[in-house]
Amino acid sequence: MTFRLAIASLFARALTVGMTILAIALSVALFLGVEKVRTGAKASFADTISGTDLIVGARSGSVQLLLYSVFRIGNATNNVTWESYLDIAARPDVDWIVPISLGDSHRQFRVMGTTQAFFEHYKYRQGRSLTVADGVIMDDLFDTVIGADVASTLGYNVDDPIVVAHGLASFTEHKDQPFRVSGILEKTGTPIDRTVIVSMEAIEAIHVDWQGGAQIPGQSTPADVIRRMELTPKAVTAALVGVESPLQTFALQRAINEYPEEPLLAILPGVALQELWGIVGIAETALLAVSAMVVVTALIGMMATIFSSLNERRREMAIFRAMGARPLTILGMLVFEAMLMAAVGALLGVALLYAGLVIAQPLVDNAFGLWLPIDAPTIREFSVIVGVVCAGAIVSLVPALRAYRMSIADGMMVQT
Amino acid sequence: MKQALSLIALIAATPALAEDTRELDVHEHGVGALNIAIEGTTVAMEFHAPGADIVGFEYTAEIDADLAAIKAAVATLATPLDLFVMPDAAACTVTAAQAELESEEGHDEHDDHGDADHAEHAKEAGHTEFHAEYRLTCDNPDALTEISFDYFETFPNANEVEVQIITASGAQAFEVERDMPVLQLGR
Numbered sequence: 145m146t147f148r149l150a151i152a153s154l155f156a157r158a159l160t161v162g163m164t165i166l167a168i169a170l171s172v173a174l175f176l177g178v179e180k181v182r183t184g185a186k187a188s189f190a191d192t193i194s195g196t197d198l199i200v201g202a203r204s205g206s207v208q209l210l211l212y213s214v215f216r217i218g219n220a221t222n223n224v225t226w227e228s229y230l231d232i233a234a235r236p237d238v239d240w241i242v243p244i245s246l247g248d249s250h251r252q253f254r255v256m257g258t259t260q261a262f263f264e265h266y267k268y269r270q271g272r273s274l275t276v277a278d279g280v281i282m283d284d285l286f287d288t289v290i291g292a293d294v295a296s297t298l299g300y301n302v303d304d305p306i307v308v309a310h311g312l313a314s315f316t317e318h319k320d321q322p323f324r325v326s327g328i329l330e331k332t333g334t335p336i337d338r339t340v341i342v343s344m345e346a347i348e349a350i351h352v353d354w355q356g357g358a359q360i361p362g363q364s365t366p367a368d369v370i371r372r373m374e375l376t377p378k379a380v381t382a383a384l385v386g387v388e389s390p391l392q393t394f395a396l397q398r399a400i401n402e403y404p405e406e407p408l409l410a411i412l413p414g415v416a417l418q419e420l421w422g423i424v425g426i427a428e429t430a431l432l433a434v435s436a437m438v439v440v441t442a443l444i445g446m447m448a449t450i451f452s453s454l455n456e457r458r459r460e461m462a463i464f465r466a467m468g469a470r471p472l473t474i475l476g477m478l479v480f481e482a483m484l485m486a487a488v489g490a491l492l493g494v495a496l497l498y499a500g501l502v503i504a505q506p507l508v509d510n511a512f513g514l515w516l517p518i519d520a521p522t523i524r525e526f527s528v529i530v531g532v533v534c535a536g537a538i539v540s541l542v543p544a545l546r547a548y549r550m551s552i553a554d555g556m557m558v559q560t
Numbered sequence: 561m562k563q564a565l566s567l568i569a570l571i572a573a574t575p576a577l578a579e580d581t582r583e584l585d586v587h588e589h590g591v592g593a594l595n596i597a598i599e600g601t602t603v604a605m606e607f608h609a610p611g612a613d614i615v616g617f618e619y620t621a622e623i624d625a626d627l628a629a630i631k632a633a634v635a636t637l638a639t640p641l642d643l644f645v646m647p648d649a650a651a652c653t654v655t656a657a658q659a660e661l662e663s664e665e666g667h668d669e670h671d672d673h674g675d676a677d678h679a680e681h682a683k684e685a686g687h688t689e690f691h692a693e694y695r696l697t698c699d700n701p702d703a704l705t706e707i708s709f710d711y712f713e714t715f716p717n718a719n720e721v722e723v724q725i726i727t728a729s730g731a732q733a734f735e736v737e738r739d740m741p742v743l744q745l746g747r
Contacts (some may be wrong), residue, residue: 414725
């Protein structure tokens with residue numbers, strides 16, 4: 145009886161109730177959405193590099209080195225000389241080493257110089273290798289391999305010509321050395337998707353006629369002359385290193401960090417990622433706290449609407465009482481109404497979240513390279529729903545207790 | 561004239577530049593560092609701790625009591641399983657252990673320096689560090705789920721150990737503090 149009355153009463157006030165439910169739904173969707181983005185970002189960062197034991201770069205900070213070498217965020221403070229690179233490569237405990245040279249760009253995408261070994265040793269998402277979706281891995285000096293996002297954004301196909309610019313966001317382009325797209329990589333969900341990969345020699349070749357950041361006027365070396373030149377790299381931005389045995393990792397790391405000829409830094413990618421999360425963690429917690437606050441605000445909004453509805457429903461309550469409803473029944477009805485609103489709101493919030501995810505997933509992936517997985521609701525989501533319903537019940541107790549005390553005296557008094 | 565002056569300045573500065581590169585490791589009292597690498601049944605560990613944590617002083621030991629303290633500390637540090645207790649189920653045994661005291665300037669590369677020079681450096685920096693390396697064999701490495709740091713009981717001046725672990729699944733970092741002297745590896 146109470147349930148039927150409560151539901152009928154809610155329907156009678158469909159507009160205000162609908163608004164309250166919408167507020168709760170939006171707040172719950174926001175709260176769960178923040179959580180999704182947080183875990184999604186974490187997973188996608190952690191999945192970007194695996195199988196690399198050490199990253200070597202100029203001495204700076206471990207987080208900075210990780211960010212510029214793997215995530216292409218920020219810039220290197222210094223380069224590593226080719227001599228130092230060869231010295232490290234020659235150490236017996238180094239199993240493999242892959243150089244990375246950054247600094248040039250193609251449109252909004254970074255150009256990375258590396259060797260064939262990169263395709264062999266770079267692993268993402270627990271040991272997956274890069275695969276070519278179309279074409280082949282570069283084998284010529286002027287070949288490039290482009291990431292999936294580069295291809296889709298710029299509409300490139302295999303064999304298309306490509307011009308590489310010097311420096312980031314620079315307008316001077318290296319027009320005379322046209323590169324060719326030799327392969328397009330499979331989508332990885334890592335910064336590789338937004339990278340143009342060329343050989344180390346190609347990076348040198350681009351700069352043959354360049355001095356002090358500008359092209360030497362009137363000088364343009366033909367491609368076939370460049371091919372005959374010795375294009376030994378002078379420097380690398382960073383290097384990925386694999387060790388022979390994990391037992392040697394710390395010794396190699398220390399040897400590189402104490403390398404007397406040049407200030408170098410070797411980091412363990414996993415540890416640097418953890419450090420990064422230590423920094424980001426504060427912002428994450430703040431974000432989560434703000435979204436939790438939004439849920440609280442929505443629930444307080446519901447309390448306010450119940451309070452104001454009490455005014456409208458003074459007569460209604462008095463009639464219930466006169467018909468023989470006990471004060472407890474009135475209280476129960478109001479609390480049940482609130483729980484129902486909260487539950488519908490929370491469920492609608494979850495539905496909104498999934499609808500939002502379906503729409504936003506490809507957009508977020510394109511814009512930020514962040515893959516938000518659409519999984520079945522977890523215990524976490526259920527506990528949020530249950531939490532919101534309980535909080536709704538508790539919040540509604542305040543107006544319900546008021547109604548409990550006032551229902552008869554208030555409604556029976558003649559007021560106009 | 562100006563050019564000549566700058567040339568003289570350059571010549572005067574050159575010997576200082578040519579001497580050697582100068583660098584100093586970080587040194588924080590109360591904080592030690594433990595690196596653990598596990599491959600198959602072999603566990604390699606290296607441990608660094610400031611002299612202040614282990615023996616309570618970092619000056620050059622000259623009196624007998626200090627020398628004895630250092631000797632005892634080195635002997636204690638050479639028994640890793642008493643300091644970093646592994647679960648019995650892992651069945652770990654020490655195959656090699658060595659510990660030593662090194663001063664900040666005590667790197668071997670400084671062969672060209674005289675001994676007097678060396679001692680002076682150590683006094684200037686005033687920091688010493690204990691350094692230990694261990695190699696263990698654990699018959700059942702999967703049971704290596706936690707490490708108890710009895711180290712904190714043995715050395716009351718130590719407050720924290722920064723641990724880095726490399727396993728087949730990658731590298732991880734932990735901080736183990738005096739209040740919670742157990743490292744959960746959760747493998």
